[in-house]
Structure formats: structure tokens, C-alpha cells
Amino acid sequence: MTAPHDLPRIDPATLPEPVDVTDNSAALAAVAAVVAAGPFDPTWESLRKYTPPRWYHDAKFGIFLHWGVYSVPGFRNEWYARDMYREGTPEFEHHVATYGPQSEFGYKDFIPSFTMEHFDPAAWANLFRRAGAQFVVPVAEHHDGFAMYDTRRSRWNAATMGPERDVLGDLLTAVDDAWMVRGASSHRAEHWFFMNGGAKFDSDVLDPATIDFYGPAQRQETAPNERFLEDWLLRTVEVIDRYRPQVLWFDWWIEQPAFEPALRTLAAYYYNRAAEWGREVVINYKWQAFAEGSAVYDIERGAMGGIPPVVWQNDTSVSKTAWCWIDGHDYKGVRDVIAELADVVAKNGVLLLNVGPKPDGTIAEPEQRILEGVGRWLTANGEAIYGTRPWIVSGEGPTHVPAGSFVDGDTPVYTPEDVRFTTRHDVTGDHVYAILLGSPADGTARIRSFGSASTLLARPIRSVEVLGVAGAATWTQTADALEVTVPAGTNPDSGPVVRLWLRPEAAPERHEGLLN
Numbered sequence: 001m002t003a004p005h006d007l008p009r010i011d012p013a014t015l016p017e018p019v020d021v022t023d024n025s026a027a028l029a030a031v032a033a034v035v036a037a038g039p040f041d042p043t044w045e046s047l048r049k050y051t052p053p054r055w056y057h058d059a060k061f062g063i064f065l066h067w068g069v070y071s072v073p074g075f076r077n078e079w080y081a082r083d084m085y086r087e088g089t090p091e092f093e094h095h096v097a098t099y100g101p102q103s104e105f106g107y108k109d110f111i112p113s114f115t116m117e118h119f120d121p122a123a124w125a126n127l128f129r130r131a132g133a134q135f136v137v138p139v140a141e142h143h144d145g146f147a148m149y150d151t152r153r154s155r156w157n158a159a160t161m162g163p164e165r166d167v168l169g170d171l172l173t174a175v176d177d178a179w180m181v182r183g184a185s186s187h188r189a190e191h192w193f194f195m196n197g198g199a200k201f202d203s204d205v206l207d208p209a210t211i212d213f214y215g216p217a218q219r220q221e222t223a224p225n226e227r228f229l230e231d232w233l234l235r236t237v238e239v240i241d242r243y244r245p246q247v248l249w250f251d252w253w254i255e256q257p258a259f260e261p262a263l264r265t266l267a268a269y270y271y272n273r274a275a276e277w278g279r280e281v282v283i284n285y286k287w288q289a290f291a292e293g294s295a296v297y298d299i300e301r302g303a304m305g306g307i308p309p310v311v312w313q314n315d316t317s318v319s320k321t322a323w324c325w326i327d328g329h330d331y332k333g334v335r336d337v338i339a340e341l342a343d344v345v346a347k348n349g350v351l352l353l354n355v356g357p358k359p360d361g362t363i364a365e366p367e368q369r370i371l372e373g374v375g376r377w378l379t380a381n382g383e384a385i386y387g388t389r390p391w392i393v394s395g396e397g398p399t400h401v402p403a404g405s406f407v408d409g410d411t412p413v414y415t416p417e418d419v420r421f422t423t424r425h426d427v428t429g430d431h432v433y434a435i436l437l438g439s440p441a442d443g444t445a446r447i448r449s450f451g452s453a454s455t456l457l458a459r460p461i462r463s464v465e466v467l468g469v470a471g472a473a474t475w476t477q478t479a480d481a482l483e484v485t486v487p488a489g490t491n492p493d494s495g496p497v498v499r500l501w502l503r504p505e506a507a508p509e510r511h512e513g514l515l516n
Helices: 025-037 054-059 090-099 107-113 121-130 167-177 188-192 226-243 257-277 334-346 365-384
Strands: 061-065 135-141 181-186 247-250 282-285 296-300 312-317 349-355 389-396 419-426 429-436 444-447 461-466 475-477 482-485 497-502
Touching (some): 025 257, 054 349, 061 181, 121 167, 121 365, 181 226, 188 226, 226 247, 226 257, 334 365, 429 444, 461 475, 461 482, 482 497
Parallel strands (some): 061 135, 296 312
Antiparallel strands (some): 389 419, 419 429, 461 497
8 A cells, every 4th residue: 555655646637627617697597496486485484484304303313424535634533624734733744744745745635545446335325224324414525625426516526536436426326225315415615714724825725726626715704705605505506406315414604694695595495496306305504504493403413401392413423533534533332322312312303423434435344333233222222213202301310411512522421320211102002212321230220200209101001111122021110210120131232221101091981961
């Protein structure tokens, strides 16, 4: 294998001609026609009529993928493209020491080594299906400006260089074949400023030959201009029309005021296109980028403190250290991910779990093992997750889980007293699930919210089972708790899951007399 400092540079002579996107009048007119056709128009009043689809609320678990040129250096995180041009950062120092000055070896020069030669989309999709995922959201374009799809708006894309194939399209086809739902994410907004460090010293960022890749590289304090906003809108429209994702995930910075008109137009366009397709779709957004009720709120590496009345999403990663492939990940354990999933679902949420493929197109063994472990747990306990809704309370137990974004750095150490609850109503009646986040050492699960004195169970218990264990469980209900015997070895990747089947409500007898 080639040593890092000997990586081949990009050959300018082999680059295709830049794409001229200065005149967007025809494309914008086509967007306007779709928006005008309805049923949604580009106002928050209209967009608030959106309803998240049942399939998404039931899905509970999806896979996120951060793949891109940044996986070639594989150093610290996926912001390498920005930080290698910011003097004083570890990335800057590492880059100069490993690859040489940024004027001689810039970010673009990693592209020839981003080959993905072992990329097997069917194998990836099969892995995600075994993990229990119901939908898959690959990054279509990250902050670095390199499109992972076959775009007509830039020569800097995976179909033209690097892998030289439409890796997004190939993966989404495999996702379809595996009966999961296709999605895509856009992180393009931050490209307005992302490479601006390279404009402050001698680097390749302002080289006229490649400024269509690195630009605009403007100051973060400035609002994006109309040309950039048009291009952002039309790149997103291109992803919608070429790939028909049913989940469209947006990163931060679109909450900047300059984006607001474009966001309303984009949402109306996407919802109207989905109506043409006969598909129900989801937009994920952070912070206050969209009006409440017009899309689905997303928290990065986060948690809710209570149970929101509408579905939401937590996007997190198998790694605590980065979203993309790097050397030296600090990985979460399978038990940690299952606890996150249970906490999110108990609070009316959906978990989007990220993996970061290597530049050769493989998924690292530790990440595969985490996905396989989650899949094993869901195979045995999935009925407590899929298609469920929150119970009266989301959980009980002594371990505090902070609410908000970026709270997964310190993984909680859960005890058998930490429990999350879900419920389901189906043709067989009403069920309540207690997901223990720790394994009881004495073989007895004690669930305080199911005690007779708690009054949370509105009806008597018909039966109790431990998921994954054949037959009815041995149980006792006291005033303080429901005590359930758990066989040894149940759920080695997490605590046991207890299912209650409640007695049906007694229908009142009719007492009607004939009128005289």
C-alpha cells in the first residue's frame, strides 16, 4: 500500500471542464411550477399542515452514513477539510507534517485515493437490514463540497472522479432491493464558509483552476448571497428528483435567516413532488430552521427530557469521536446503543445511527459488530420498539440522562433499576413493555411503575412474558413493584424486556327498557 506521504496528487490535466451554473432561470422556473401546482405552497401556514408519515413513526431505527474524501486522511473527524486550512489546529500541523504544505498538497489531492474499490452496495444493505434498520440515509454532499452522487451542477463528484461511480444511487438501489426506505442528507449550506481558512495564507483554496470546488470560502459572518442560495436550492432539488429520497436530512446552518425563503420553497417543492410520487416523506431539521409542525425536529447526539407530543429524531453515531472513518475511534458498545434506542423510542423518537465507511469502500469490523449486535437484540425484542408508542411515563430509575444536543460523550452506566417503557395496541389488545437497561444480578426484574400502588396500570394484568424466553414468566405484583423472574443469559447485550398483556376493558352491560 502507498505510504500516506506518497499519495498521488490530482492531475489538473485530467479534470473535466467546470460546470457553468451561472444561469439558473430555467431550473428555477421549473421549481416554481411544481410549487405552484400544490398541494403545499411556500408559506409556514401551509407547510404546518404536514403530517409525519406512519411508516416513519413505526420505523424507529435507521442508518446514517458519513462517507467521503475526508475518510482518506482519516484524522480526528470529518471536518478535516476545514481544519487542515486553519493554522494552529492539530489537523493543520498533521497535514503539513504528513503531506506537505497546503499550497502543494491540498484537500482536492485526496480525491484520487478515495477509490471505494471494495464498495459492495448489496452487502452494505444486507448488513443494515440485519441490524434492524428500516431506512437508510447516506450523505449526499458534506460540507467539503464533494458530491457523492451524479450531479449535473458540479464536476467534483464521485461519479466523475475518485470512485468514478454513482455511489449514492447504487446504494439506494440496494436499499430498495432490501425493502428499506431510501433517504439522503445535505450538508451543503456550510460550504459557504467551510474552506475559508485557506484564503488567509498560501494554499490552493483560491487557485482559479479549482475554486469551483473550494469556493465560496467566504467569511462565516456574512450571509450567503443569492447565487449560492440558488445553487443550494437546485442541488437539493436535483437530489430529490434524481433519487426520490423519502427522508431528507439537513445539517445545521440552514437556520441562518438568509435561507428562510429557500427553505419554504424547498419544503413545498419536496412535499408536492412526494404527492406526485404517491409517497410520504420526512424532512429532518435542527434548531429552529423550520417552523414547528412543518417538518420533523432532529437532535444531534441528543436526548429529550420528556415525551414530546409529535415524533422527533436523534441522530448519533457508533463512535463518540467522529462521524466519518478515522484511525483510533472511541466506539460505543452494543449495550450503549441499545440503551440510546430504548430511551429515544420511549420518548416518541426515532434513532438514526451513523457508521463511517473506509475510503476503500468497506465498513470497519468494529462497526459491523455493533450493527450485528443491535440486530440480534432487535430480532428478539423488536416488538418492544417497532410500531410502538410512548406509555404514560417514559421510564424510571436512578440514572440521570441529560437532555439536549451533544450529550452522548459520557456514556451513562445504567443499572437494572433503569427502565424504559413503550406500549402497543393491536388486534390482540393492549401491551406495555418494560425495557431494562441493566441485567439484574439476582435474576429478578423489579419494575416500580407496574406496582399496584403506582396506579399507572389502568387495567389488571392478564399475562407477563420475558421477550426471547418461551412461555409465560413467573411474576408477583406487590404494592411497590412487579417482580419478574428472568432466566440466566437473557439478552446478553442488554437487560431483559418484559411484556405485559393487559385485560380488556369491560364493556358496560346495556339496560334498556321499552317505552310505554
